[in-house]
Amino acid sequence: MDKYNFKRLPTHIGIIPDGNRRWAQNKGFDKKDGYKFGIDPGVELFNLCSQIGINEVTFYGFTKDNTKRPADQTKEFRNACVESVMRLTHTDCEILVVGDAESSLFPEELLPFTKRKKFGKGGIKANFLINYGWEWDVSKYDKSVRKKGFINNIASSDISRMDLIIRWGGRCRLSGFLPVQSVYSDFYIINDFWPDFNAEHFYEALEWYEGQDVTLGG
């Protein structure tokens, strides 16, 4: 990291940790066995964000669409998400879980996190989308009781606009990831699968981001 000297850092980074199943298949494992190898990378990436002074990180955990996958896979990614959240409770951060908590597919262990909770000295915000759906999110918008700004009236209103979205696994798409908070985000794509995460990926993304201009649509 010492070789990097960032002058302009993103305030809020979105993470799409894709490619767990493809990674598992390449290793000769069952698809479902990829997810647990995604837990350590998440904690490591979070720690890097924290050290470098990022204000907010949002992890794309799993969606309502994802839960239509085979039951053994669903079980594994739910477990991996719960474990990831729990691991961060041992750090200094403020955790929020956003997703449809009225559904039985929402992990019970994560219910206490549907309001932001501070751990240790607090500081960096860590958001997880769990049993999230973009349509579920924006359909909460209610014209009749609105605050100023569309973003302040949806289910994910406690998550701010993202400056940079990093996606692993080579695909260049949002896959329903926070359509409102991503309107002006820069997307950086890493071809490696998520379980193969390493710190250089993160620094490369930040270096690339520094070369982008900020226009906010103007």
Next chain:
Amino acid sequence: MDKYNFKRLPTHIGIIPDGNRRWAQNKGFDKKDGYKFGIDPGVELFNLCSQIGINEVTFYGFTKDNTKRPADQTKEFRNACVESVMRLTHTDCEILVVGDAESSLFPEELLPFTKRKKFGKGGIKANFLINYGWEWDVSKYDKSVRKKGFINNIASSDISRMDLIIRWGGRCRLSGFLPVQSVYSDFYIINDFWPDFNAEHFYEALEWYEGQDVTLGG
């Protein structure tokens, strides 16, 4: 084109024709003078889409944010957009213009196109976003009188979900381009500036798209 033989084509392509001002500066012109060089490329790209059998094409014309630019630029991109729409009226297509037509910044000449109009034998849908704003679009959503599906209740409800978005000018971001219709789109980025469009760009994008899998978030 004969060397290509596409097996899976996108139904709907979104076009972000970025880089007109940077192109003009590189040529030693005024920034404002880049826009008119973007008209021919748009017609050419539209014709390619039509020939190959694409169902719907959406051009990101200009946004409400864009109109905060210097007046000479605003005048030029408005003219380029009007001219682009008019050029397509001489082809076989069905044109729709979506944007805030209640504002004085909406070109009067385009008012007749705020309902889809058929030209020649019709067929391919050509959409233009003119004085568009993502927040203006989604804020039309009204819980109380809704049809099924968020997408059917916003200002851009007559524009379908996009499969592929091609952006010229090297930036990897949506810049507020149809946040709902882009949730599952694949993004393909071309580094050349829009006025330097050539047919190979389009075929390369289609070839790349063919290698992507369709999951719709599943």
